[in-house]
Amino acid sequence: MDNNVNIQGLSQQRLGKIDSAMQKYTKTGKLAGTVTLVARDQKIVHLSANGKRDLERGEEMTTDTIFRIYSMTKPITAVAALTLWEQGKFHMYDPIEKYLPELAGLKVYAGGEAENIQLEAAKSPIRIIDLFLHTAGFSYGFTNSAVDKLYKALPPLSNADSLDTVLKRIATLPLNHQPGTQWHYGINTDIIGFLIERISGMKLGEYMQKVIFTPLKMTDTAFYVPPNKVDRLAQIYGPGKNGEISVLDSPPVGDFLSDPSVHNGGGGLVSTISDYYIFTQMLLNGGEYRGQRILGRKTVDYLSSNHLPANLIPFSPTSHGEGYALAMSVTVDSGDALLMGSDGDYGWGGAASTYFRIDPKENMIVIMMSQFVPSAFYPIRHDFKNTVYQSLIDEQ
Template sequence: MKLTTKTLLLSSLLVIGACQAAPLQTIATSEKTNDSQIVQGFSKKRLARIDDMMQRYITSDKLAGTLSLVARNGEIVHLSANGMRDREAQTPMSEDTIFRIYSMTKPITAVAALTLWEQGLFHMNDPIEKHLPELKNLKVYVSGEGDDMVLEDAKSSVTVKQLFLHTAGFSYGFSQSPVDKLYQAAFAELNNASSAAALEKLSTLPLVHQPGAKWHYGVNTDIIGFLVERLTGKKLGEYMQEAIFTPLNMSDTSFYVAAEKQSRLAQIYGPGDKGQTVVNANPMLGDFASDPVVHNGGGGLTSTIGDYFKFTQMLLNGGELNGARILGRKTVQYLSSNHLPDNLIPFAPGANGEGYGLAMSVTVDENAVSFMSSTGNYGWGGAASTYFRIDPHENMIMISMTQFLPMGFHPYHDDFRNVVYQALVD
């Protein structure tokens, strides 16, 4: 069912200014103006458990602050801030806080690329070297390390679709495997190098498996970003601004935070040596204070909960929001469907019941998932513990924002998901 945002609640969110958003109180009007104890099928009393749960993470010194949003049938039914966006400066969390969304960049990069797919500028089964010739003749890791590393030729070309699905064989350098050590050295060498230099270096790194053989999280969506740049002749952020951000009025989403908005950027935290929450002095990808040389399509964006809500509502609506059509309905269906074969499900250990769409996980068996769910719901998270899911069956969106590296150290997002679903009573 196609939805529009006609409620006062949602309309107020869509007119957020470029530098200063409307106060939280003016947005979360639904609970103030509706005397009923039920709003869009949610129990208001049960929704209050979201704040209780978030506050427990804050008072136990696990998180400094959180911002959470739940929407159903196009109406925001819950939007609340808890704790601090900068604990040391005693700056409260607020609705206009800007977050490093890291891997929640991936769905936006995927959508940018799909706008070009709709125009016939590439096909899913295209070998990537058709568009990025730097990535031809890739090698695959077999055994050993250093001078004793054994490689073999890729048995087939990496396809564009394999990049979307993280089945191409590229890695991220997160482990201490022989291949990941090469990635770590390459990233240190590249630093602020150009997209062309990054592609050239990637061409020298071995794949961790034959293309299509496994699911392995890696720089695949970054390469999709390079594909967008090659096809459009524009920097990734420039094309996103034109194709997504301006049409959806996502005025606070960018690859860096402008000087006049820096005070709204949340402090980022991590675990201390005794398990306490401490400031992370060296967050991934730098300080986001200036336009980077490379627009990192896999994890480089900053955004607000209001902007990301507009993006997710556009997807839930089948590609359109307030008259701005970004994608066709069938394109969104393709994006949000599982594309992994049965032998690759679950896509990762601990992801029971989860397949994978284009740059997002998709629930294929709600009974196999470890928390409340619906088959067909999809979403992803970011390294600093940002999180979202879109549930077409319930016509529902949930988004939670905080800034704690690494994701999953405190599983607050799992609790958030459960406490949202338990509030449904219709």
Template sequence: MKKINKILLASAMSALLAQPAYADIRVTNPKKVGMSEARLERIEPAMQAFVDQQKLAGTVTLVARKGKVVHLEAVGFSDREAKTDMAEDTIFRIYSMTKPITAVAALTLWEQGKFQMNDPVSKYLPELANLKVYAGMDGDKMILEDTNKIMTIQQLFTHSAGFSYGFSQSPVDKLYQQSALFSGKTKRADLLTEVAKLPLNHQPGTKWNYSIGTDIIGVLVERLSGQTLGEYFKQHIFNPLKMNDTGFYVPADKKDRLAQIYVINQQGQTVPMENEPLGDYLSAPEIESGGGGLVSTIDDYYTFTQMLLNGGEYKGKRILGRKTVEYMRTNHLPASLIPFEPSAPGEGYGLAMSVTVDEQGANTMGSKGDYGWAGAASTYFRIDPKEQMIIISMTQLMPSSYFSYNKDFKNMAYQALVD
């Protein structure tokens, strides 16, 4: 009988391993998926050290492999001053981690033949038909020239269209900072009209410059679908995947779960932030920002990333085709634009996410082809198809690159691989 039981158990295990790598938020024994439990246990004290040193209020970190969560830990506080413990269901402003979700929404329309990647942007968004390009300064006067290349939809995805974000002190970015776009008073219907008043930072396709390109992709989704971006997200992504805590604002009955956001002050201290970007996230925004407007939880975002790792499908709900996901996570920048910026050695850029093209040149552990992005308040994710691994970290601190916690977390996740 014991022999029969062993045979039955072995058969059951073989059948289980043969199933698709679906996500399971319950924490699994790491040994079952080739990871060291002892090594994963290094993550919690490392994150706690950032809390103890008053650098971060708190974090939630997740590691999954082969469809199984092997590490999920909350440390510190979601609101340090109120002594509210960080929890697995804490809601975070994910800012630019909105971009991959917007890209997926647009790709569902691409799959239906609603647009092609090399289509001119102006074919669908005529407000952007006659943009000018910054060509230098003549004293205090800005020199502008006509575009000499067609701006394509793919360039919006890859931040090579010529738009900017207003983050620097360049002449173009100073215009962005003065624009009505960032006043919080622009109406949804006037968004592209305001964009068209600004010159491009460079000729389309010639440089990589982090930008409002994904926000414009969001407008494209609205134009092609006839729905608001939030409605389209809900119908085609959030509802099928049961991402119930992800949206453009936090409902009143969930507001206690929204983490406090922090900033580094002039003395280098981590303090609560006032006048946070894009509003307080407690009411529906006038403009649903495809580039940075969502809130989410680590559970919800894990579901989204597991869908991508599964090739576009999660628990029987297919969002994208396998080849579409492969296209999304493929580098689309020419060699001359890699790395896309000095702080990202070894990195190219896919659609709304960076992708490792040279793992030897990268400054953290990883694999060629691993991909992901981060948010302005230090949220972070990475998906590794080669290792079938996902890592996600959530906190709320601006600027996102001030401390090394994401790099530390990524290295600690990878050093736990033993098979």
């Protein structure tokens, strides 16, 4: 193929820089392997695997490798919830206790630690929109704050747990802040998953299978990997003591080898890059893919629009130019962003270095899969996005 050829407005030669950027990590032993995909105008223009799926077994990375997508589960959970919203099953302004009464009367952290912790009453109810925006006040327990120490003290999930037992535990925790006043990443989308279960009467994975996976033929996306597909599941790694790559003995959210008793709507799915492409193309198409309509066009517009007030933008110190849509971020000022992109491009990433972005202005989708925790250890997502955008050569 002529390297100077223009494919859907992208330079084939420049697209080659994506593999070069990925190999900078895989050939130097920083990452085991990656799979990358770029699609524009509903055509895949780049799909490539680099490195190994499993270093110890010497297995090559392949484009049908199954990955733990962790927080890239969140947009799928959001879409599942929106199919209920479209039916009038709930409203964004509804207090969550209307559907999850276990979460009524939650207190808000007001100072102190441990036995001296001080709490105050919430000044307003947590609305369902606060769950989508991470403005409810829930946390993840990632830091050493007084509230996060309480999260860390909770017992880990087991097969004896259920939606009810998890909600009861959450109800014992204080909120980080008054509802709606700050952005704080936390278990909000997990709770949306519980909302879906209460309203639909189905387990989250069953509802997703019915309304998303089966219609779209997303055959490798689920809350666990069945035995006949385990050989395609990527090994998961982290940094070793001396800078080397090391197998992660205790990956987050379980082993993904059996159906968990509680489906984690915030981070529990596995998927392939091809399945996730189908999901993202459905969104870019305004809710439809190959004759299967999952959401209405205006629903997707709402899903992908910023809903944070100006005083909460950017939502984090490292998210320049970024607002927050439903369960993912959206670029509101590409001039302030420190990466190439467009106003209105939206997406999110996962804890094990997975990443996607949908750009309606360029009619383009970019997806990267890897399996390395923590996700921000290397700037691989930034390298990937920039190498994709530098490939654009057509005139707008």
